[in-house]
Amino acid sequence: MNKICIIGVGLIGASFAVGLKCANQVNTIIGFGRHEDKLKKAQTLGIIDQYSLDIGSALEGVQMVLIAVPVNSFKQILSLIKPHIDDATIICDVGSTKGSVVDAAKDIFGQMPKRFVPAHPIAGKEKSGIEAADEKLFYNQRIILTPQDCTDTQAVTKVRELWESVGGKVEIMSAQKHDDLLAMTSHLPHILAFSLMDYLRDNNPDAMNYAAGGFKDFSRIASSDSLMWRDICLNNSVDIIKHINGYQQVLNKLANLIENRQSQTLENLFSEAKSMRDAWYSK
Amino acid sequence: MNKICIIGVGLIGASFAVGLKCANQVNTIIGFGRHEDKLKKAQTLGIIDQYSLDIGSALEGVQMVLIAVPVNSFKQILSLIKPHIDDATIICDVGSTKGSVVDAAKDIFGQMPKRFVPAHPIAGKEKSGIEAADEKLFYNQRIILTPQDCTDTQAVTKVRELWESVGGKVEIMSAQKHDDLLAMTSHLPHILAFSLMDYLRDNNPDAMNYAAGGFKDFSRIASSDSLMWRDICLNNSVDIIKHINGYQQVLNKLANLIENRQSQTLENLFSEAKSMRDAWYSK
Numbered sequence: 001m002n003k004i005c006i007i008g009v010g011l012i013g014a015s016f017a018v019g020l021k022c023a024n025q026v027n028t029i030i031g032f033g034r035h036e037d038k039l040k041k042a043q044t045l046g047i048i049d050q051y052s053l054d055i056g057s058a059l060e061g062v063q064m065v066l067i068a069v070p071v072n073s074f075k076q077i078l079s080l081i082k083p084h085i086d087d088a089t090i091i092c093d094v095g096s097t098k099g100s101v102v103d104a105a106k107d108i109f110g111q112m113p114k115r116f117v118p119a120h121p122i123a124g125k126e127k128s129g130i131e132a133a134d135e136k137l138f139y140n141q142r143i144i145l146t147p148q149d150c151t152d153t154q155a156v157t158k159v160r161e162l163w164e165s166v167g168g169k170v171e172i173m174s175a176q177k178h179d180d181l182l183a184m185t186s187h188l189p190h191i192l193a194f195s196l197m198d199y200l201r202d203n204n205p206d207a208m209n210y211a212a213g214g215f216k217d218f219s220r221i222a223s224s225d226s227l228m229w230r231d232i233c234l235n236n237s238v239d240i241i242k243h244i245n246g247y248q249q250v251l252n253k254l255a256n257l258i259e260n261r262q263s264q265t266l267e268n269l270f271s272e273a274k275s276m277r278d279a280w281y282s283k
Numbered sequence: 284m285n286k287i288c289i290i291g292v293g294l295i296g297a298s299f300a301v302g303l304k305c306a307n308q309v310n311t312i313i314g315f316g317r318h319e320d321k322l323k324k325a326q327t328l329g330i331i332d333q334y335s336l337d338i339g340s341a342l343e344g345v346q347m348v349l350i351a352v353p354v355n356s357f358k359q360i361l362s363l364i365k366p367h368i369d370d371a372t373i374i375c376d377v378g379s380t381k382g383s384v385v386d387a388a389k390d391i392f393g394q395m396p397k398r399f400v401p402a403h404p405i406a407g408k409e410k411s412g413i414e415a416a417d418e419k420l421f422y423n424q425r426i427i428l429t430p431q432d433c434t435d436t437q438a439v440t441k442v443r444e445l446w447e448s449v450g451g452k453v454e455i456m457s458a459q460k461h462d463d464l465l466a467m468t469s470h471l472p473h474i475l476a477f478s479l480m481d482y483l484r485d486n487n488p489d490a491m492n493y494a495a496g497g498f499k500d501f502s503r504i505a506s507s508d509s510l511m512w513r514d515i516c517l518n519n520s521v522d523i524i525k526h527i528n529g530y531q532q533v534l535n536k537l538a539n540l541i542e543n544r545q546s547q548t549l550e551n552l553f554s555e556a557k558s559m560r561d562a563w564y565s566k
Contacts, residue, residue: 122495142493184483185494189501192475195533197556200467203529208563210425211468212405214507217500218472222560224497226553233541233549244538246486248531250478255527258516266516270509273480277505280491 001162003028005062007077009042009051011125012094013068014133017047019166022135032058042130056084064090064158071095072231075104082108090155091116092162096182096228098146098175100235115155118146120178121168122186128225139167146175183239187232188247191240193222194229284445286311288345290360292325292334294408295377296351297416300330302449305418315341325413339367347373347441354378355514358387365391373438374399375445379465379511381429381458383518395431398438403427403461404451405469411508422450429458466522470515471530474523476505477512 004020006013009031020026031039031048032055039051052058059065059081067077074095085091091113095101098118105116123141125132143163147156160170173181196219200207208215233240257266287303289296292314303309314322314331315338322334335341342348342364350360357378368374374396378384381401388399406424408415426446430439443453456464479502483490491498516523540549 122493124496141495144493181487181490181493184487184490185498189479189498191534191537192479193501194553194556195530195537196472196475197559198537198552199526199530199533201555201559202533203526204464204467205559207464207467208559210405210427210464211563212424213407214504215468215472216564217503218476219560219563220500221497222556223564224553224557226550226557229553230546230550234544234546237541237544241538241542243482243486244534247478247482248534250482250485251474251527251531251534254474254478254481255524258520258524261517261520263513263517267509267513269481270477270507270512272484273477273505274507274509276480276484276488276491277502280494280502281499281506 001026001063001158003030003062005030005032005058005065006048006068007032007058007065007081008068009033009039009048009130010068011128011130011132011137012121012123013066014042014047014130015135015137016066016068016094016121016166017042018133018135019138020162021046023165025162025165030058030062038130045130045133047130047133055080059084059089062089064092064162067091067093067095070228070231071097071100071235074101075108078104078108087114089115090158092119092159094119094121095235096120096186096232097235098144098178102146102148102175112148112150114150114152117151117156117159118175119159119163120144120146120182121163122182123168136167138163141168143168143170144178145170145172146178147172148175179236180239183236183243187236187240188243190221190224190229191233191244192247193219197222284309284346284441286313286345288313288315288341288348289331290315290341290348290350290364291352292316292322292331292413293351294411294413294415294420295404295406296349297325297330297413298418298420299349299351299377299404299449300325301416301418302421303445304329306448308445308448313341313345321413328413328416330413330416338363342367342372345372347375347445350374350376350378353511353514354380354383354518357384358391361387361391370397372398373441375402375442377402377404378518379403379469379515380518381427381461385429385431385458395433397433397435400434400439400442401429401458402442402446403429403465404446405465406451419450421446424451426451426453427461428453428455429461430455431458462519463522466519466526470519470523471526473504473507473512474516474527475530476502480505 004026017029029048031051042048121143123138287309300312312331314334325331404426406421
């Protein structure tokens with residue numbers, strides 16, 4: 001590609017940029033954002049070649065725009081770029097939820113833009129920001145693309161190629177399937193960890209003085225960014241609530257098994273849980 | 284001390300033994316258990332000086348017996364040792380629950396033996412068995428002692444000294460307080476992790492193919508030993524059920540906040556959770 005614009009040069013946007021450069025996939029990368037100091041720094045570090053605080057200038061002559069902003073800002077960004085792109089421009093994103101970005105695109109454009117290929121790279125680091133940018137961030141990580149039926153297949157192919165060039169393992173599925181899967185494997189665990197902290201806070205904050213290794217690992221994701229997780233909850237609310245409710249049934253079941261001293265059933269449940277987890281970990 | 288008997292020479296029992304030896308706290312350590320090959324190995328490795336498959340021989344001339352068996356076997360072991368100890372023998376244990384061992388002792392002895400000092404070293408490793416024995420296992424780890432009002436203070440002092448000699452930070456509290464604290468910080472998180480695996484198994488086991496770093500840490504404790512956790516649930520059932528129910532109220536609250544799009548409240552909850560977790564981790 002000749003020119004790509006990256007909107008939101010944070011960890012993900014910056015890592016994608018450096019990855020593409022390392023893979024010689026693009027001639028020029030131009031960054032756009034709200035904070036000039038960060039864009040300047042990104043340019044100094046060679047993450048981007050140019051930057052602009054004016055969206056029209058930022059999008060001039062670009063073949064693709066990657067939107068790497070929090071999902072709650074997505075609609076606003078689409079509004080911003082709409083006057084400056086045309087039907088040929090490929091749009092991609094990196095948001096943790098996909099149904100909401102598809103809905104936002106339909107709202108802003110009247111229908112899903114044919115060359116909008118929503119993406120979610122299931123990758124990250126605890127650190128954030130430009131300084132943490134890593135061309136290997138996506139290496140061997142799953143990149144989910146959620147094109148619609150109407151999405152231009154050539155655009156999908158191009159987006160797939162770019163993500164594969166930075167080492168990603170691309171998989172295509174519907175936005176609905178993506179959101180449901182991530183609700184189960186990522187959103188629900190985060191909710192559970194946040195909830196444990198909230199429970200301890202209300203019940204007995206000093207209890208944490210007696211917490212050890214198991215608590216440390218279980219609770220790590222409760223250190224996640226509150227704004228990002230607020231936005232994920234609001235943008236995938238139906239699936240998240242569905243899975244909280246489903247999970248509550250399992251807790252009810254376990255409480256009953258314990259109360260009724262169903263020793264063998266408990267043992268079987270824990271044993272199967274262990275087997276599943278061990279099998280997953282050893283892949 | 285001249286002679287100590289360790290019943291159950293697994294990770295905890297063996298680590299205590301090597302720790303005491305390194306700290307020159309005891310002349311002779313004799314092991315007792317069901318598997319001669321393991322006891323032989325422990326002797327070969329220098330973890331214990333002697334072993335016996337006969338409880339009478341094992342307890343002859345000992346000043347203290349450490350019971351390091353699963354909590355569910357505790358009562359059976361107390362029955363076994365009762366004829367071979369006297370009022371002077373210090374009894375200690377390492378079980379993850381304390382109310383149940385106190386109850387077991389009252390059952391077997393008619394009343395709480397005055398020199399029984401229940402203990403719980405909050406320490407462990409993923410590995411188990413003699414080969415994982417580590418004299419530093421308890422170093423800087425909390426060791427909770429739960430003597431009763433009637434417990435002989437000299438026995439408590441002696442037990443405290445021994446645990447401190449292997450590096451432990453001893454704290455004394457009631458068995459009830461111990462069980463409640465551990466229910467919140469250890470038992471509940473394990474239940475939550477097992478429950479997530481059970482939920483995924485029933486709902487969509489393939490979803491785990493899309494799980495990443497957050498899931499990995501959250502779910503690690505679901506790899507815990509099923510028998511040990513079955514026993515913990517049965518031996519601390521009241522507190523565990525109480526905390527499952529309390530936790531479920533938090534999940535209900537969160538589901539409502541998400542459903543009603545209470546964005547600021549969600550953000551505050553997640554932010555406070557993060558602050559608590561970060562503060563705990565940085566201690």
